[in-house]
Amino acid sequence: MTNRSACHRIVMMVAASALGLAACGGNAPPKPGHATQNVDSPGVSRFAPADRHLAPNLSGTTLEGSQFALDDIAGNIVVVNVWASWCAPCRIESPVLAGLERQLGAQKVRFVGIDEADTSSSARQFVASAAARYPQLVDEDGAILGRLTLLPQKGIPSTLILDRHHRMAARVIGPVTSQQIHTLVSELLLEG
Numbered sequence: 001m002t003n004r005s006a007c008h009r010i011v012m013m014v015a016a017s018a019l020g021l022a023a024c025g026g027n028a029p030p031k032p033g034h035a036t037q038n039v040d041s042p043g044v045s046r047f048a049p050a051d052r053h054l055a056p057n058l059s060g061t062t063l064e065g066s067q068f069a070l071d072d073i074a075g076n077i078v079v080v081n082v083w084a085s086w087c088a089p090c091r092i093e094s095p096v097l098a099g100l101e102r103q104l105g106a107q108k109v110r111f112v113g114i115d116e117a118d119t120s121s122s123a124r125q126f127v128a129s130a131a132a133r134y135p136q137l138v139d140e141d142g143a144i145l146g147r148l149t150l151l152p153q154k155g156i157p158s159t160l161i162l163d164r165h166h167r168m169a170a171r172v173i174g175p176v177t178s179q180q181i182h183t184l185v186s187e188l189l190l191e192g
Helices: 003-022 088-107 122-129 178-191
Strands: 044-045 059-060 067-069 077-083 107-117 136-139 158-162 166-171
Touching: 044 136, 044 178, 059 136, 067 158, 077 088, 088 122, 088 178, 107 122, 158 178, 166 178
Parallel strands: 077 107, 107 136
Antiparallel strands: 044 166, 059 067, 077 158, 158 166
């Protein structure tokens, strides 16, 4: 490999990383008063058990028209993903999340989607193409996302992981990978 091609490759990797962080909007810095620990890659934060805050009881109507509340899945680790059909990084991560939901379901890990500012027909097509079977809350006005203060209020995708007590244990700002979710969930499963 020539020096020129090596430099070109490095520049492309840096540009791809910057694009991944930008996702579909701006990223929010950590909120004051929330201790972030063990940041192992851009956009990934973990919160020590003593620093975790209880998540609000997210509830609302799903894309299928049924009612859902976080309390319905008490005792489970929960992966909450914020997405929209018009978000390019969301199109990449959603099939990954759908596959993880099938893999991790037997371990008391549940997934919930929050569909932001979308049309119902586009959102349904998106969920069908990703083969996602988990509940997808409709959040046309951003009220549900507004309750999740650890996540950016503008710019998606973002993901929040709740421990078994539904305390906010980790977050990923930007698109997630299978490895990130496996690592974060595995750590919470070990907490017992």
